[in-house]
Amino acid sequence: MTQQKYEKLSAWVDGEIHHDGLVDDLKNDAELMQKWQGYHLVRDALRKETPDQLNFDIAANVAAALENEPTLLAPKKSTWRDWPVVGNVIPLVRNAGQFAIAASVATAMIIGVQNYNQPKDVETNFESNSGFSGLGVQGGLSPVSLEQSRALPRQSVQEQQRKIIAFLTDHQQQMRRKTTELEHNNPQQVTENETEQAEVSPK
Amino acid sequence: MWRVFAVVSLLICSAASAADLPSEDSAQGWLTKMATALRTKNYDMSFVVLQPQSTVEPYRWRHAIVDGKEMEHLSLLNGPGREMVRIDDKVSVFEPNVPAYSQQSDTINGPLPAILFREPLDLADAYNFVLVGRSRISGRATQQIRVICKDKTRYGFNLWLDQESGLLLKMDMVDQSGKIIEQVQVASLSVTEKPADIFQKIEEEKLPDIVNNSIAALPEHKWQLRWLPQGMNEVRRDTHRLSVTGNVIDYILYSDGLVDISVYIQDDYPGESNKNLYRHGAETYYSFHQGNLEITVVGKIPPQTADRMAQSLAIEAN
Numbered sequence: 001m002t003q004q005k006y007e008k009l010s011a012w013v014d015g016e017i018h019h020d021g022l023v024d025d026l027k028n029d030a031e032l033m034q035k036w037q038g039y040h041l042v043r044d045a046l047r048k049e050t051p052d053q054l055n056f057d058i059a060a061n062v063a064a065a066l067e068n069e070p071t072l073l074a075p076k077k078s079t080w081r082d083w084p085v086v087g088n089v090i091p092l093v094r095n096a097g098q099f100a101i102a103a104s105v106a107t108a109m110i111i112g113v114q115n116y117n118q119p120k121d122v123e124t125n126f127e128s129n130s131g132f133s134g135l136g137v138q139g140g141l142s143p144v145s146l147e148q149s150r151a152l153p154r155q156s157v158q159e160q161q162r163k164i165i166a167f168l169t170d171h172q173q174q175m176r177r178k179t180t181e182l183e184h185n186n187p188q189q190v191t192e193n194e195t196e197q198a199e200v201s202p203k
Numbered sequence: 204m205w206r207v208f209a210v211v212s213l214l215i216c217s218a219a220s221a222a223d224l225p226s227e228d229s230a231q232g233w234l235t236k237m238a239t240a241l242r243t244k245n246y247d248m249s250f251v252v253l254q255p256q257s258t259v260e261p262y263r264w265r266h267a268i269v270d271g272k273e274m275e276h277l278s279l280l281n282g283p284g285r286e287m288v289r290i291d292d293k294v295s296v297f298e299p300n301v302p303a304y305s306q307q308s309d310t311i312n313g314p315l316p317a318i319l320f321r322e323p324l325d326l327a328d329a330y331n332f333v334l335v336g337r338s339r340i341s342g343r344a345t346q347q348i349r350v351i352c353k354d355k356t357r358y359g360f361n362l363w364l365d366q367e368s369g370l371l372l373k374m375d376m377v378d379q380s381g382k383i384i385e386q387v388q389v390a391s392l393s394v395t396e397k398p399a400d401i402f403q404k405i406e407e408e409k410l411p412d413i414v415n416n417s418i419a420a421l422p423e424h425k426w427q428l429r430w431l432p433q434g435m436n437e438v439r440r441d442t443h444r445l446s447v448t449g450n451v452i453d454y455i456l457y458s459d460g461l462v463d464i465s466v467y468i469q470d471d472y473p474g475e476s477n478k479n480l481y482r483h484g485a486e487t488y489y490s491f492h493q494g495n496l497e498i499t500v501v502g503k504i505p506p507q508t509a510d511r512m513a514q515s516l517a518i519e520a521n
Binding site: 160162163164165167168170171173174175176177178 | 296306312317438439445446447448450454456458463465467479481483486488490499501502
C-alpha cells in the first residue's frame, strides 16, 4: 500500500497523473509530506536547480518558532505622537515640508532652464563668427560651471564669448607655430629654464 | 640570513631593470618602433579626431620617402579644410582666411602630438609607459600601450599600434576617471612599397616662402609660474596682440611634448574677482581674475591643474 502510494506521489510530482485525492492524503500524512519534499529535492538536484543554501525544513522551523513565541500582553507604549499638541503640529510640519520640496523643485527648474539656455547662446555665437578658423567646423563651447549665479547682461556675455574665442584661437595659432620655435630655440630655452630654476630654488 | 637574501635579490632586480634596454616586446620598444615607422614608411591613412559631444574631424594623411626626402600631406576633409604639406623641414600651410605660408619644422603640427614622431621616450620624465595587451583595431592586430601621467596633473593616453608596421592606429586621451576626452581613430591604412602618386605632383618651387615669425622686439615680461606639472617646460614667451580682439597680452607657452598649455596674463584689467571655466572639446579654458590682473590658461589639461598654474603666478625677482 505505502509503496503504491509513493509511486503515485512520484508520478504526481512528475506531472504524469492528476489525482485530486492525493492532495488530501498528502495533507494528512506526515510521512507522505516528507517524501514529497524529498522527491522535489531530488528533482531540483538532478536539474541542478538547488538553491545556494538548503533549508531542509523551513515549514517545520517556522511552526516550531511560532509555537515557542510568547504571547505579548503588554500595552503599547505611548509615543510623542499621542501627546495632544505635538500630534497636531507634526502633520503641519510635514505638509510644510512638502511645500518646501515643491518650491525647491521649482527653483531647480528655473536654474536648470537658465543653465540649459546659456550654452545655446554660446554656440550660436560661435557659429555666427565665420571668420574664426581656430575652432572645429561645428565648434561650440560647453560651459562646465559658471561660478557667478547672477545672470550676466547680454552685452557682457557676448563680450565674454568673444574673449574666449580670442584666447582659444590664439592658443591654436601658438601651438601651430610651436615646432618652429622648438627647433630653433630649444637649446637656448633649456639653459634659460635651468637658470630660472636655479634662481627660484633657493627661496 | 633572510635579510641577506632579500638584499641580494633586490640587487639582482635593480641590476636587471638597469640593463633592461628597450626591447622589442616592451612599451618603450614599441614606441621606438612607432616613431621609426611614422618617419620612414610610405603610408596613406584616413583618421577621425573625435571629441565626445563636440566635434568630429576627418583627416587624410599621407607620408612617403621620395628620393631620400621625407614628404607628408595632411588634409582636413570637412568644411573649408586645411592642407598641410611638409617636405623635410619645411611645412606649408593652406587654410581659409589666411594667405598660404610656410614655416620651418620637421613635423606637421596637426592633431597628433609631434613628439610621437620624434623621441617618444623623452616623455619618460612625466609619463609612465605600460604595455597592456593586444586587440583588433581598424581590422588589424594591434599592441596597446598606456601612457600614464606620473603626477596625475594631466590626462593619460591609450595608444594602439599596428602589430605589423608599428604605425599608430588609435589614440585615446582619457581623464582620471577613464572617460574619453579625445579620440583619434584610423579608419583605413595602407602601407606601400612605393610612394603615392600625389607626391610626384607637388611642385616644390611653388610652395610659399618661409615666414619669419619673430615679432618686433618688445621688452620681455617677467612673469613666472611657481608651480608647473612635472616634465612641463617653458617653450616660448612673448608679448603679442590677440588676433580677434586686438588686446595686447603677455604670453607664455608651456609643453611637455604631448600637451601644450598657453598662459596669458593681462594686467591693468579692471573688474571684480572671479573665475571662469569653459570646456571646448578637450580644451580647457580657465580664467582667473584677481585685482587688476587676469590670468588665462588654455590647454588640454584638467581644470584643477589650470587653476593651480594660474594661482602660482608671480613676478620674477630681477
